[in-house]
Amino acid sequence: MLAQLALGEANVTELAQPFLDDMSLPAVTKHLKVLESAGLIEKTRDAQWRPCRIKPDGFKDVAEWMETYRAWWEESFDRLDDYLKTVVARPTPTETTAKGKRHARKPK
Amino acid sequence: MLAQLALGEANVTELAQPFLDDMSLPAVTKHLKVLESAGLIEKTRDAQWRPCRIKPDGFKDVAEWMETYRAWWEESFDRLDDYLKTVVARPTPTETTAKGKRHARKPK
DNA sequence: TCGATAATTAACCGTGTAGTTAATTAACCG
């Protein structure tokens, strides 16, 4: 639906049309309501039609939000990669330490 | 919990300890079962304890899977960025076309 | 005015998720 809206304004039935085999119109209405309350689209009115359009600002916000997390995300991705490289050689971190000790239980 | 396991082997109560304010032990057991069935961790047994360790291969699989999607993901991210740049100038794609025409209704 | 069209609302329903408490299993140890 967003792809469709990226091509330009469209009302509910137009957006629903490719999906009507799989779901009902009310389902589409609800879906659209989510997008609207998420600030991604805007619904106006034209008689009995509800033309929808994309809200660029909403997407801009999302894009910015993602950008702030991309760094963190890729870092942890690389950290995982590094960690995996360290593990291939040694079987398991603890296996070298605490041999026979197992679990230190506190005496009452 | 995974962060904890990255530091080395740990049994269930040890993993649960930071969370016991918020959730019960059975909840942790279930959580761990999900991780295990996802191939991310491995549970062994040591008397009444169940030491868990990370399963590097599982993470390797995830890492590889993510890598295959990273390209696609970043592409669509950039496409969105491009699209937003085109939108800031012109208000809305359709607004220029179809003026006064509105909705062509098929005559019965 | 009345019928058709566009869309929404109301009232449900099934399922998956994530948790709970209480009971149960299993092992250790004095």
Place this chain on the structure above:
DNA sequence: CGGTTAATTAACTACACGGTTAATTATCGA
């Protein structure tokens, strides 16, 4: 053996999600 500790299982609950059908609202146009 009997108590304690570790963990799991069983049975249940609450809730969000995503959908449904049927009814309702609102508008246009002949």
